[in-house]
Amino acid sequence: MRRQGLTLLETLIALAVLGIAFGALLMSQLSNLRVSAQSRYATDAKAAAIRVLEQKSSEVLRSEILQPPSVYIDDPSTNRSFYFVDYFYGCPSRVNPAFPLRDGSQNNLRQVRCSGQEQEGNSSVEWLIFGESGTLGEGVVTIVVTATHDRGPKITMGRRVTCYDVYPSPTQDKPAPCPPPGGGRP
Secondary structure, eight states: OOOOSOOHHHHHHHHHHHHHHHHHHHHHHHHHHHHHHHHHHHHHHHHHHHHHHHHHHHHHHOEEEOOSSOTTOSBTTTTEEEHHHHHHHHSSSOOOOOTTGGGGOGGGSOOOOOEEEEEETTEEEEEEEEEEOOSSSOOEEEEEEEEEETTSOEEEEEEEEEHHHHSOOTTOSSOTTSOOTTOSOO
16 A cells, blocks of 8 residues: 655654754854854944044144244244154153254153043044154154954054154155154154
């Protein structure tokens, strides 16, 4: 006699195979969701790091025109003062600027913050600014930011700002905010 349909055992085996297939598909989708979330958190941390890096870069690149006599005037021909000088000679520790900048005295440097921490959305951003001598004593200020998202991803990025970025001049060998040759940070 010929049977019609499936037995109970065959039905249970078919359901088990389908369950395993759907379980694998579900695990794959959950894994994709986790990866997408981590990627989004990393993107948020990177955006926070970029915001702080741009803000600190603009502070280093800032300049203003002052009325004489001011100890902060770095370019007497234009009465312009460059905050780059304050960061270069003031961070991470204060040193005497190369004469004639600020009369060669660290007392003539503005008080600037060389490090700190800020909260940007769900990310905590630590930043550090420090001057370094560069190749031949020209001024280089390095800005490093590290953003850590509350959910784990961590991004570190940096930027170097030179005195030529502050005062680009194709006609001068030594623009105003740049230390004289050999006059970089000791």
